[in-house]
Amino acid sequence: MDAAAHYRQLVELGRDEFLAAAAPAALVRYRADETPEFSGQTTLTLDETVDESTLPIGKELPDGHVSVEIYPLAKKPGASFADRITIGRTPNNDIAINDHSVSRLHAYVRLDGKTWVVADAGSKNGSWMRGKALEPRKEQPMASHAVVRIGEVDLTFFTAADLYESLRAMS
Numbered sequence: 001m002d003a004a005a006h007y008r009q010l011v012e013l014g015r016d017e018f019l020a021a022a023a024p025a026a027l028v029r030y031r032a033d034e035t036p037e038f039s040g041q042t043t044l045t046l047d048e049t050v051d052e053s054t055l056p057i058g059k060e061l062p063d064g065h066v067s068v069e070i071y072p073l074a075k076k077p078g079a080s081f082a083d084r085i086t087i088g089r090t091p092n093n094d095i096a097i098n099d100h101s102v103s104r105l106h107a108y109v110r111l112d113g114k115t116w117v118v119a120d121a122g123s124k125n126g127s128w129m130r131g132k133a134l135e136p137r138k139e140q141p142m143a144s145h146a147v148v149r150i151g152e153v154d155l156t157f158f159t160a161a162d163l164y165e166s167l168r169a170m171s
Contacts (some may be wrong), residue, residue: 002069002070003026003069003070003072004067004068004070007022007026007070007163007167008171009168010022010115011164011167011168011171012171013086015161015164018160018164019160019161022072022163022164023072023073023074023160024073024074024111024160025072025073025111025116025144025157025158025159025160025163026070026071026072026157026158026160026163027062027070027071027073027087027095027109027148027155027156027157027158028068028069028070028071028155028156028157028158028163028166029068029071029097029153029154029155029156030066030067030068030070030156031067031068031069032066032067032154033064034037043051050115052088052122057150068167068170070163071087071095071096071155072098073085073109073116074094076094078094079092079093081108083110084108084109085108085109085110085164086105086107086108086121087102087106087107087108087109087150088102088103088104088105088106088107088121089102089103089104089106090104090105093105097150097151097153099151099152100151101125101150101151101152101153102123102125102150102151102153103121103123103124103125103151105123106120106121106123106125106127106150106151107119107120107121107123107127107134107148107150108121109114109157110139112139112141113120113140115141115168116141116157116159117140117141117142118132118134118139118140118142118148118157119136119137119138119139119140120134120135120136120137120138121136121137122136122137123136123151125151125152126151127148127149127150127151128148128149129142129146129147129148129149130146130147131147143157144156144157144158144159144162145157145158145162
C-alpha cells in the first residue's frame with residue numbers, strides 16, 4: 001500500500017488516530033492522473049492566495065482527476081545523515097522522487113526545535129520555496145502549506161494536523 005492510501009485510511013479513523021499514527025509532517029505532490037490528455041507530467045500545487053480547503057486549489061483540470069503522492073517526513077532505517085531527511089532521485093534517500101530534474105541528493109529537511117527547515121544540498125537544478133531560490137546548504141524555515149520546488153517538482157509541506165484537514169476535505 002502506498003503512503004497516500006495509508007493516510008486516507010488513517011483519515012477514516014479520525015483526527016486523534018491520524019495524528020498518533022502519521023509522521024509529524026509530510027510533503028505532498030498533486031498530479032494529474034495519467035490519461036491521454038495528461039501524461040502524468042503535470043504537477044499541481046496549492047495556490048497560497050485561494051481557499052485551502054479544497055484540492056487541488058485553483059488548479060481544476062478538464063477531467064478533474066488528480067492523484068496525490070504523500071512523502072512522510074521520516075528517516076529510513078539505516079539511512080545516511082541521521083540528523084536530516086534527504087530528498088533525491090536515488091532510492092537511498094529518505095524521500096526518493098523519480099524525476100529527471102531531481103539530483104541524486106537534491107535537498108534535505110529537518111526539524112530544528114519546533115520549526116521545520118529546508119535546504120538545497122547543492123543540486124544541479126536548484127530548489128525554491130514560495131518562488132524564491134534556496135541557497136545551497138542554507139536552511140530556511142518552512143511553514144505549513146509552503147510550496148517547495150525540487151528541480152521541476154512542486155511539493156507542498158504540511159504538518160500532520162494540516163494534512164489531516166486537507167485529506168478530510170478531499171473525502
